[in-house]
Amino acid sequence: MFHVKHSIDYLDFSPESVAETKKLFKDNESSLVEYVSKLMWWNKKINLVSRDVSRETLMRHVEHSLTIATSELYSKASSIVDSGTGGGLPGIPLAIVSSDKEMVLNDIVSKKITACKHMASVLKLKNVEGGARSVEEVQPNEGALLVSKHAFKINDLYGMIGRLPYSGVILLKGKDDVRQELEGVKGSLQIKVFDLYSGFEDPFYKGKALVEITKKK
Numbered sequence: 001m002f003h004v005k006h007s008i009d010y011l012d013f014s015p016e017s018v019a020e021t022k023k024l025f026k027d028n029e030s031s032l033v034e035y036v037s038k039l040m041w042w043n044k045k046i047n048l049v050s051r052d053v054s055r056e057t058l059m060r061h062v063e064h065s066l067t068i069a070t071s072e073l074y075s076k077a078s079s080i081v082d083s084g085t086g087g088g089l090p091g092i093p094l095a096i097v098s099s100d101k102e103m104v105l106n107d108i109v110s111k112k113i114t115a116c117k118h119m120a121s122v123l124k125l126k127n128v129e130g131g132a133r134s135v136e137e138v139q140p141n142e143g144a145l146l147v148s149k150h151a152f153k154i155n156d157l158y159g160m161i162g163r164l165p166y167s168g169v170i171l172l173k174g175k176d177d178v179r180q181e182l183e184g185v186k187g188s189l190q191i192k193v194f195d196l197y198s199g200f201e202d203p204f205y206k207g208k209a210l211v212e213i214t215k216k217k
């Protein structure tokens with residue numbers, strides 16, 4: 001049963017946010033391309049993204065990751081935790097475009113964090129830390145923002161982080177999954193679901209959403 005105590009708004013991802021995402025991508029293109037090269041290198045050794053993924057598709061994943069940087073919740077936070085980061089998505093692209101923010105990359109699989117730390121060091125990113133543990137064991141700074149791409153269902157995630165002092169959560173996930181995933185979530189959440197396809201009008205974004213979650217005051 002969906003708890004009526006949550007509020008959920010479905011919104012378009014605005015043309016301004018699309019333009020901002022594309023500008024961030026363009027302004028940082030050489031570092032982002034270098035990241036993708038390193039990710040492809042590591043992916044031959046350990047499974048970080050699907051086996052035969054092309055460079056072009058990975059660049060789309062990078063652009064997708066950067067949509068988070070247009071959010072007001074993101075701009076207000078100085079410390080970001082990317083949990084379930086895998087090969088560093090969205091955390092490494094975000095660290096590249098936001099050198100003023102501390103980025104903590106977290107994954108339960110330690111070899112993925114080893115790869116992420118190596119990529120961050122080759123890219124000379126001074127704002128990246130990595131921790132191999134489950135999301136509920138991460139100790140965030142007060143007011144940190146948790147971000148994640150295709151790693152958790154909302155109810156599973158809130159079961160693990162509900163008591164931790166995050167200012168909010170931004171998830172990249174399927175637009176149609178949100179309502180069902182609120183089942184069993186304790187407390188009252190305020191949720192905004194931004195339809196990325198409405199903004200980009202590109203088949204890559206079909207069904208994909210940026211989901212902003214905060215606790216109701």
Ligand SMILES: C[S@@+](CC[C@H](N)C(=O)[O-])C[C@H]1O[C@@H](n2cnc3c(N)ncnc32)[C@H](O)[C@@H]1O
Pocket residue numbers: 048049083084085086087088089090106107108109112133134135136148149150151
């Ligand atoms: C589908 S992958 C997504 C990886 C990356 N975010 C991306 O978009 O390419 C999900 C990741 O979540 C990690 N994961 C699963 N459960 C976790 C947990 N409890 N805490 C931290 N990471 C977890 C997995 O090891 C995996 O790397």
